[in-house]
Amino acid sequence: MDVTKELAVRIARANMIAVLTGAGMSTESGIPDFRSENGIYAQEEDVEYYLSEYYFAKNPVDFWQRFKRMFSLKLMGKFAPNAGHLFLRQLEEMGKQVTILTQNIDGLHKKAGSTNVIELHGTLQTATCPACGAKYDLAFINSKDVPSCKRGTCGEILKPDVVLFGGVVPRIDEAFAAAAKSELLLAMGTSLEVTPVNQIPLYVAAESPSTYKAIINKTPTRMDHAFELVIHGGIGDTVAKLRSYISWCLSRPEDCRDL
Structure with a gap:
């Protein structure tokens, strides 16, 4: 099965979803990645x-x-949410319990309308x-x-x-717990280089082996091995395909169930 379709099926079936997002989530809104050539x-x-x-x-x-x-x-x-942020809000509108664990400080998840956002590194707002x-x-x-x-x-x-360098990440325990309780942990636009956030997938693998783990990132990461499903692609293009597959899956539950 196409990996994007497989992820769409997993999303359609899951009720509790934890989403770990990083700088790559907001680059399509015009905000450079810290470590990019323009960062x-x-x-x-x-x-x-x-x-x-x-x-x-x-x-x-x-x-x-x-x-x-x-x-x-x-x-x-002046920065606005992009298709990735709006996709996560739409999952909530479908009735799913979505907890966003974001390393970003731009406030775009809240601006998009997501209601359960843990801003691990705080906010610029x-x-x-x-x-x-x-x-x-x-x-x-x-x-x-x-x-x-x-x-x-x-x-x-x-x-x-x-959260300034040398400061504590105040809600990290809450983030670990939310990830471990989820049926699906989805990492989006993160290279998973920053601790302690990059330990979340490993913690989930150890403490909640039934949680399915997937990552969407433009380039490979050192943590790809911690996920059952890996997609190397842009957020906008990927969520457009996911949205289409999820709509198909929800309209044809009998076909989706057999995949």
């Missing part, structure tokens, strides 16, 4: 130092100047006051060179709601 690592020096907990604490003013430049925050609100906990949106962040708290006399420089 931050290619254009900036010492990225992990300047985007670290240490540097924010040491020099928050320069941190914000670099942070805004690296992530093009003025543009971030908001920032929080470290002193009083007040939260501010992207419009406010973009309105100031160095955003600071406006509550009362606080005045503390805000901290972006992303």
Whole structure:
């Protein structure tokens, strides 16, 4: 059977689906991959130092100047969900329980309408006051060179709601649990290079062997061996085929059941 059709059948049959997404999920929305030739690592020096907990604490003013430049925050609100994001929302609309475990900080899964999104590395859409906990949106962040708290006399420089280098991934245990509970774990647009997120497929294989694991990524990854089904292709092209196959499967359940 064609591997895309096989994955479509698996999706059609599953009720609980966990989807692990990475930078490749958003490149078709115009957001470069961190490690691509147009990404931050290619254009900036010492990225992990300047985007670290240490540097924010040491020099928050320069941190914000670099942070805004690296992530093009003025543009971030203009990016729109692509076919991949919309496909996952459509699975919810079909009645499936979809939990998205995303490494992305662009907020596009929520913008697409997905309701159960675990943003493992946080979000660029908001920032929080470290002193009083007040939260501010992207419009406010973009309105100031160095955003600071406006509550009362606080005045503390805000901290972006992303996981900086050296910081903890606060919802990682929740992500591992959701993946292990699923009938289908689908990785999309991720090279699975970043720990601890890249351990999720291995954890699922050990703790929930009945969970079927599939990955869609443009290029091979070092973790392909952890999946029963591997598709090397673009997100947009692949989900277009999946959508067509799933529609066929749902309209012909007796044929789909025998595959």
